[in-house]
Amino acid sequence: MRTILKAENLKKVYRVGRVDVHALRGVSLEVQEGEFLAIMGPSGCGKSTMLHLLGGLLTPTEGRIIIDDEDLTAASDAKRTDIRRRKIGFVFQRFNLFPTLTAEGNLRLAERIHDDGGDDPERRREVLRLLRLEDKMHHKPTELSGGEQQRVALARAVVTHPAIVLADEPTGNLDTENSAIVLNMFQELNYRFNQTIIMITHNPEAAAMCRRIVQMRDGLIVEPPGGVQM
């Protein structure tokens, strides 16, 4: 197995007025290809900041992030965007689908962004079939349940074959039944396609479905540095 993501001594300080807020105080993490990792911790411990840094949406105050052999921290803003485009798929708690587009339209948009106008109807159908959304292809987000919307968001994240899927509380807005369905989908993607997934969650049941759990507190990984293997 090779290391697909390596974060070294990540620090992030936000300036709020005249006060420095230390969101991350030196986090190091290695993720192997095909891992399904949960990052857990109380609110404000720096989980979301960590995910945004790993996804190149933020830049660290200190430290280094290597994704699939590319140094994210040394890259310019445009290069970081490019790495994100090619290597990362995001899934958010609030689904964040484009309300004006159908389920398939959302996937096609991801393809266009990823592949400069790319269009692969077969791949879209395959992903939607895998996530059992074939019959919802032409539905807009408002015509879908929360669970279905999150599955479309997951389909959109993986349709472009990203190296890593970063999921920010993907079951946070779902009921128990839909949470279970979505988590099963994550697990299926991980097992069947060796998809690397890093998921932030508060939910111990969701974390239990991952292969490894990392606990964070006060901007640091606290338990244990390598995480708990499930």
Next chain:
Amino acid sequence: MDSLVTANIRQRPVRSLVSAAGVALGVALVMLFTGLARGMSDEMHRRSSNVLAEIIFTRPGSMELTSSMTNLSVKYVERLQAIEGVESAVPVIRYVSQGGKGFGFEQIEGVDWEPFSRMNNIALIEGRAPAANDEIVIDTTKAQNGNYKPGGVLQLFGGKPYRVVGIYAPESGARIKMSLAAMQDALESPGKCTYILVKCKQGYDQVAVAKNIDASPTTSGNKIQFTRDVFVNIEKSIPYLNVFLRVLVGLAAVVSALVVMLAMYTTITERTREIGILKAMGASRGYIISEIEKEAILISLLGLVAGFIAAFIAGILVQRLYGLSFEIAWSWALAAAAIGLLGGALGALYPAMRAANLDPVSALAYE
């Protein structure tokens, strides 16, 4: 078509329509004004090209585009006819009044029908020449536009009824003509005219004849103009018309750009979160700018088409209701198209760049 651009336009139909209407307004204004200017210019040119006299003999300041005076004695007709190279001289009174429907201007000419028609090769195709003081003849265009026939009545000089006794062709000078005597009577200017049309004998150069007129002690001291110079393009004869049209075009461009900018700015604010999602998906600044620009250009294109249609309908209505000529000026149409599209594209540029520069994390957190 399931692209973000068309989906966004469909999602906010009122916003899209208002933005397109803003562009359409600018385009329609340019098209309508330039179309009317071109129509009137071409019409004037057509009518003046049927005046076959080469020289116009008048007094300085007696003939302007929108007014004229009756201050030239008809005694000059005999004096002009005595000059070498002059074949004939015909006195004309030109009267300019407000258009019949309170819009634009209308010209009426007082002429002695027989010498005037002979000089300019025009002929009555219906009825007869005006004889009595309340009789007029009109050209075929006037007859068609107003559905007039011999026997019909037109109100002239503030409501005074005049009977149409004949219809002539081709159109030449004013569309309504009455006898010189009738016009002199109506204007209380006996023995006077506005100008005298001078036709040169065959083989004589008009410049040489003009010099003869100017040199003659019986006619010198008056204004001698060549017909070809008097009936010039209306765009040249109205001072600053072109400047006015250019200012109009500039204003139209500004209106289009501002409307699109406002609409796109509001849209960007509304869609801050979606821009955050695009950024999270790896959309580059260029991609975000191009998506917003495409939307603005599509809206502008809709506005452009609507503007052309609106201008065309308005032009036809003005023509039918007020008798003014409307002709699409294709060079201005191109300018209007460029204004609509460029205005929209430029208007969207600032909101697009603002969107492209949004911080993705803040944008994603936007409520």
